[in-house]
Amino acid sequence: MAQKFVLKTVLDFAAAHTLQGYPGDCSKLHGHNWKIEVQIVGSQLNEIGMVVDFKEIKRHAKEVIKELDHTYLNDHPHFTQINPTAENIAAFLYRQIAERISDERVAMHSITVWENDRNCVIYSEDE
């Protein structure tokens, strides 16, 4: 049986957005306290028994999230042509964090973006 470890760390940020074309209140300016779950996968442990230090995952994720924190998301270059929905934010974070953290031992597993306590999107990519 092949072993696999999935590590999860949780971060958050505050940001406003509007959803263009949305048939309801979300097309108006409003904000969320977004909760982000970053999940990393690996099968090998290092000499001190870790896939990767949680602090390392958090450091990379914070670097990306800093771009979005306390902003109007629609102004971000990535969201000028596409709506900053939870789906598009999840895909953006996944790719940005993957670029920073992936190596021969560690890969992105998924990103979960919580818009509020009730609704979230889980994003992942096939290998």
Ligand SMILES: Nc1nc2c(c(=O)[nH]1)N=C([C@H](O)[C@H](O)COP(=O)(O)OP(=O)(O)OP(=O)(O)O)CN2
């Ligand atoms: N699939 C998606 N659906 C919706 C998204 C999204 O990103 N992806 N986003 C929104 C709005 O951003 C909206 O702000 C959601 O907040 P809210 O209306 O509070 O959401 P609830 O459904 O939990 O609110 P109720 O009070 O239960 O209606 C909308 N949809």
Ligand SMILES: [Zn+2]
């Ligand atoms: Zn919203």
